[in-house]
Amino acid sequence: MKKAVILLSGGLDSATCLAMAKEKGFDNYALSFDYGQRHKYELQSAQSVANTLKVSEHKTIQIDLRSFGGSALTDQIDVPKDVDIDSKDIPITYVPARNTIFLSLALAWAEVLKSGDIFIGVNAMDYSGYPDCRPEYIEAFQNMANLATKSGVEQSQKLTIHTPLIDLTKSEIIQKGMTLGVDYSQTHSCYDPLELGQACGHCDSCQLRLKGFQEAGFIDPLQY
């Protein structure tokens, strides 16, 4: 079995992405980040999802992005509520260079594992308009990654960034996950959870999730 590194936040998208990597027959190594996010509850979800989907190893790396700030997820900035989720503006929940940082660390682990496959659950349909979720960004990262490493230089291992969700709507992602048996009660999407981790239901991530479940014809198992 080919090894793959899967970025696993604990949210709906990355859980589905991991299930899809498993379906493709990869031996999965899940990577999560304790980056000072407001919704640190997602890390418990990542652990549960990793266990249920039987990854070979799950690492959580600490990296304090609050030292840079500049986002409602990592700084003293309120998470906007009940905003227009169809807006094309990049919202204040965007974390500067987050996917680049996460993919760079995935690249390091992939190289050590001698893996040429990284999965990331980015999605360019129903998403928050983040620049580092777009296909042209992912392609540029892959080009760079193939020049960055020892295996890239020796051409012993071509690195592929897999984005199986990129062209799916949130509803399609949920439908796909349901066919693969993803337990969405284990996942956490809310950016601004209440005490005990309950989802707020009003941030853009909750809104996109609720809309997705509604369109997919399923009941979201989370409490709001």
Add this chain to the structure above:
Amino acid sequence: MKKAVILLSGGLDSATCLAMAKEKGFDNYALSFDYGQRHKYELQSAQSVANTLKVSEHKTIQIDLRSFGGSALTDQIDVPKDVDIDSKDIPITYVPARNTIFLSLALAWAEVLKSGDIFIGVNAMDYSGYPDCRPEYIEAFQNMANLATKSGVEQSQKLTIHTPLIDLTKSEIIQKGMTLGVDYSQTHSCYDPLELGQACGHCDSCQLRLKGFQEAGFIDPLQY
């Protein structure tokens, strides 16, 4: 003054690179990493260099690359001594994806600072053959970075990765630094320091440094 983020390891190259950014008139923000490196002494040097060259801010980010390992600098692997420094092989001191990780974090800080300028002291002449020091890698990172961020999408800020040392020999770097008043007694290059931080004189980094000083016609102020 334009702000710039400078990757500052505490070594000879990055100290010179910072002095060159200062010479170009940038307002400098220095970024160092406590990544589990064997030669953690370099972080004291980074602090001294940052103070002497009067940066506006110096951050040291913790990120434990020992959790991935795979290098003599971050794993239970001996640092090779007295090896052929002209060899074209990538040595075991190569840290998987290190410059990609460091540049990604520099990109995050640059975005928050609204800076479009990152300096990195990579060098493709007298270096250890690391893949992530080559010009084609730096160019690919810059292309990716210009798609990764909010300012990239809005085209409000073009990001440039500056590599002022890339075509210089180690001797030329030292000569340049001496004209700019870099105090090389503050820098640390050794990968495998003895107790109290004294340089070993035999790892490839020490060998490249000693050869550089000799060719430049200066005495290395460090004790070996």
